[in-house]
Amino acid sequence: MSVHPDYQQFLDGRVTLHSGDMLDVLASMPENSVDSVVCDPPYHLTSIVKRFGAEGAAIAKDGATGAYQRASAGFMGKQWDGGDIAFQPATWAAVLRVLKPGGYLLAFASTRGIWRMGVAIEDGGFIPHPMIAWVFGSGFPKASRLNACALDGPFARIDVDGFRYGGQALKPAIEPIFMGQKPFSKANGTENILLHGTGALNIDGSRVATTEFAGPPSGDGRLADDGWGMKGGGTGGGATSKLGRWPANLIHDGSDEVLEAFPSGLKSGTGSVKKETDAGYQPNAYGKESRPAGTRMIEYGDEGSASRFFYSSKADAEDRIGSKHPTVKPLDLMQYLCRLITPPGGTVLDCFAGTGTTGEAAWREGFDAILIEREPEYQADIARRMDLVLKPAKRSAVAASKGKLMGAEGTPLFGDVA
Numbered sequence: 001m002s003v004h005p006d007y008q009q010f011l012d013g014r015v016t017l018h019s020g021d022m023l024d025v026l027a028s029m030p031e032n033s034v035d036s037v038v039c040d041p042p043y044h045l046t047s048i049v050k051r052f053g054a055e056g057a058a059i060a061k062d063g064a065t066g067a068y069q070r071a072s073a074g075f076m077g078k079q080w081d082g083g084d085i086a087f088q089p090a091t092w093a094a095v096l097r098v099l100k101p102g103g104y105l106l107a108f109a110s111t112r113g114i115w116r117m118g119v120a121i122e123d124g125g126f127i128p129h130p131m132i133a134w135v136f137g138s139g140f141p142k143a144s145r146l147n148a149c150a151l152d153g154p155f156a157r158i159d160v161d162g163f164r165y166g167g168q169a170l171k172p173a174i175e176p177i178f179m180g181q182k183p184f185s186k187a188n189g190t191e192n193i194l195l196h197g198t199g200a201l202n203i204d205g206s207r208v209a210t211t212e213f214a215g216p217p218s219g220d221g222r223l224a225d226d227g228w229g230m231k232g233g234g235t236g237g238g239a240t241s242k243l244g245r246w247p248a249n250l251i252h253d254g255s256d257e258v259l260e261a262f263p264s265g266l267k268s269g270t271g272s273v274k275k276e277t278d279a280g281y282q283p284n285a286y287g288k289e290s291r292p293a294g295t296r297m298i299e300y301g302d303e304g305s306a307s308r309f310f311y312s313s314k315a316d317a318e319d320r321i322g323s324k325h326p327t328v329k330p331l332d333l334m335q336y337l338c339r340l341i342t343p344p345g346g347t348v349l350d351c352f353a354g355t356g357t358t359g360e361a362a363w364r365e366g367f368d369a370i371l372i373e374r375e376p377e378y379q380a381d382i383a384r385r386m387d388l389v390l391k392p393a394k395r396s397a398v399a400a401s402k403g404k405l406m407g408a409e410g411t412p413l414f415g416d417v418a
Contacts, residue, residue: 015359022351022372024093035346041086043110050103087116092124102192102199104341115122126180137257139172169401206340207244334361356382
């Protein structure tokens with residue numbers, strides 16, 4: 001594993017932290033040296049800094065709520081979220097260079113910035129795949145009321161109490177994850193995978209556990225000893241098999257708000273519970289067996305909320321372990337993403353490491369990790385996280401002393417800062 005001059009290693013050398021600018025560190029790494037990339041780049045939500053917070057600018061006035069003065073200090077008061085590094089094709093071309101042919105990239109984004117970042121990633125040389133949607137119930141809208149006394153025109157003649165304006169007037173409930181892939185170096189995927197080990201998703205290792213079969217439990221212990229298959233399951237590669245349901249490009253947080261949004265009473269397509277019914281012919285209907293018209297049908301499988309068809313990532317206070325970083329992600333979510341795109345024994349790169357959740361997630365899944373983080377505050381968070389990985393009792397105590405987690409994604413990004 002190549003290392004930048006300014007680095008630290010943790011967990012018996014399996015997690016390496018490079019301190020410095022990500023472009024400088026990437027330039028020091030050999031090409032085709034990592035197996036996957038899982039990262040959470042800056043969301044660049046600080047356009048107001050250019051207007052009110054530039055060096056030498058007058059102090060922004062509070063206004064009615066103080067929002068302008070707070071925002072002029074940067075997103076969550078962090079100037080590092082400014083700039084446009086996630087929107088630059090050169091950034092992703094540098095990432096592409098160190099990723100092995102066929103390797104996958106997963107990059108979080110805001111719903112406002114996913115479009116610009118996605119174009120930059122594609123222009124940097126990646127093949128775009130359908131994005132993954134992470135859905136949660138903890139978001140809070142930030143909208144301003146209309147001042148009815150000052151309104152002229154149409155609004156002067158109607159009740160304006162139900163109207164709001166602002167950049168986040170709708171309740172935020174989704175965070176997109178861009179999915180891209182480095183082109184194969186060979187004519188087809190099989191040849192590329194045999195040469196580099198990269199180019200395929202770990203579908204069976206990422207299946208969603210189901211109660212229809214006496215299959216593997218969700219969470220830890222899901223992977224087989226080789227890190228690729230799943231324990232406890234039988235054979236079958238369909239959308240639902242004894243290994244669990246096929247992973248989808250939707251992930252949710254299991255919160256009551258999200259679960260209530262899914263329809264209930266839906267039957268799954270396969271399973272051990274069978275019964276005959278007089279229902280009519282419905283070719284390709286989910287949960288029914290297609291037969292000629294006039295014959296009796298067979299329905300089978302379990303029944304319940306449609307939320308069970310998708311992976312659920314639940315966060316707890318230990319995901320934050322005292323860090324004030326505004327976009328800490330749940331550990332089990334990062335484990336799932338690392339497992340999905342990384343081959344057995346592979347190395348995961350996170351070039352915007354933040355508090356190091358990706359590094360811990362990769363280590364727990366049996367992978368090595370290379371982390372890059374520029375900010376000294378978060379470098380310290382990473383060192384603390386790595387120290388607590390093998391000290392569960394101390395970790396729990398630190399988490400408890402720092403207060404409870406804010407929101408399903410473990411961050412005050414969509415709510416007030418604790």
